[in-house]
Amino acid sequence: MPDNALPTIAVLGGTGKEGNGLALRWAHKGHPVIIGSRSAERAQEAADAMNATLGTGNARGATNPDAAAAAEIVVLSVPFAGQQAAVAEVAGHLQGKILIDVTVPLVPPKVSVVQLPNGGSAVEAVQTMLGDGVRVVSAFQNISAHHLAHLDQEMDCDVLVCANDPAAADTVVELAREIGLRAWNAGPLANSVVAEGLTSILIALNRRYKVPGSGIRITGI
Amino acid sequence: MPDNALPTIAVLGGTGKEGNGLALRWAHKGHPVIIGSRSAERAQEAADAMNATLGTGNARGATNPDAAAAAEIVVLSVPFAGQQAAVAEVAGHLQGKILIDVTVPLVPPKVSVVQLPNGGSAVEAVQTMLGDGVRVVSAFQNISAHHLAHLDQEMDCDVLVCANDPAAADTVVELAREIGLRAWNAGPLANSVVAEGLTSILIALNRRYKVPGSGIRITGI
Numbered sequence: 001m002p003d004n005a006l007p008t009i010a011v012l013g014g015t016g017k018e019g020n021g022l023a024l025r026w027a028h029k030g031h032p033v034i035i036g037s038r039s040a041e042r043a044q045e046a047a048d049a050m051n052a053t054l055g056t057g058n059a060r061g062a063t064n065p066d067a068a069a070a071a072e073i074v075v076l077s078v079p080f081a082g083q084q085a086a087v088a089e090v091a092g093h094l095q096g097k098i099l100i101d102v103t104v105p106l107v108p109p110k111v112s113v114v115q116l117p118n119g120g121s122a123v124e125a126v127q128t129m130l131g132d133g134v135r136v137v138s139a140f141q142n143i144s145a146h147h148l149a150h151l152d153q154e155m156d157c158d159v160l161v162c163a164n165d166p167a168a169a170d171t172v173v174e175l176a177r178e179i180g181l182r183a184w185n186a187g188p189l190a191n192s193v194v195a196e197g198l199t200s201i202l203i204a205l206n207r208r209y210k211v212p213g214s215g216i217r218i219t220g221i
Numbered sequence: 222m223p224d225n226a227l228p229t230i231a232v233l234g235g236t237g238k239e240g241n242g243l244a245l246r247w248a249h250k251g252h253p254v255i256i257g258s259r260s261a262e263r264a265q266e267a268a269d270a271m272n273a274t275l276g277t278g279n280a281r282g283a284t285n286p287d288a289a290a291a292a293e294i295v296v297l298s299v300p301f302a303g304q305q306a307a308v309a310e311v312a313g314h315l316q317g318k319i320l321i322d323v324t325v326p327l328v329p330p331k332v333s334v335v336q337l338p339n340g341g342s343a344v345e346a347v348q349t350m351l352g353d354g355v356r357v358v359s360a361f362q363n364i365s366a367h368h369l370a371h372l373d374q375e376m377d378c379d380v381l382v383c384a385n386d387p388a389a390a391d392t393v394v395e396l397a398r399e400i401g402l403r404a405w406n407a408g409p410l411a412n413s414v415v416a417e418g419l420t421s422i423l424i425a426l427n428r429r430y431k432v433p434g435s436g437i438r439i440t441g442i
Binding site: 112113114115116118119120144156157160184185186187188190191193194197198200201204205208209211212213214215216217218219220221 | 333334335336337339340341365377378381405406407408409411412414415418419421422425426429430432433434435436437438439440441442
């Protein structure tokens, strides 16, 4: 790993488009990044490709539990159907850390319709699973994976950051700003239902107005 | 009433800030507007004040049921606690019409925390109450009442319009554009949970970042 004062970030599900895009952006800014996957081999392949793209050695691959164990900040970016299983698998490695949950509760095939799990936000269930020893933060659900993957692409979308611990939210706001995203502390995890649902609305707008990646901006601040 | 081809709009709860601001904007653009209230007298006072402000005679007052009966398009802008009672009171006058629901499920005192009624959007319950003969549309929850009230104020906020009938949504998108608001057809009523919840987030942002009226813009379209 590079000799670097920036915290190490593990991205569980980092071989997927959204997680990979976030990992790429943080590695590009000098963070040691661990790409997590169910397969250590696929994780390492993704890390090798990222290092080749960036011309650095900031990324490495690992299984999700190994990635979570070795990182100071852990990002969860897996399909909604696998969210709780992924959390259960790494729970023992998260105590005292920040877990940034990027999961969007999309329920195929109607991914453009908001379908809330048990009528609330998906991330609240994760906080309940993990208990107060893990500071769970919801963020990045609305950022186009396509835009993340292209380092020269302006990302015209703000990040709503929700957490029951405001200091943890502030840390994630700063991590977002590091990669060029404007981010806002938007209140407790209960408010994440808006960020989670908004992804379905952006998908609906992309289809109806035939654009590749709509987003949102907060105005008036 | 003025001789005018524009449809008549009733705003139930039109003596409240948000409803009054919307009524003012439509009356300013030439719509015959009926301000509805539980009290016909308070409604007429509000209409008189509006006519004095605008120098026109476009507004008149009535009880909520009389207002609903006389209008082609009905807007509901009442506190969340009174939403379902207000709908029940006017249901018989809504058949075949569009009902635009502006209600935000704010639950005092924690109005900056998203608190969904029964885990879904408030407006879906209204559509269920009224049946398919009324085309219920959700819109305008995120527009600052302060900005609506000042005709010279730029409204730097988009409108998310949700309806199970896309043509009804398109009609409301057009009504929003008439008063200078950019609006988007954001899918079925299930998606309104985002617009309803977003108001709590904007309140949270107003408090945290000490601004009077934050809003949202859709980007990338």
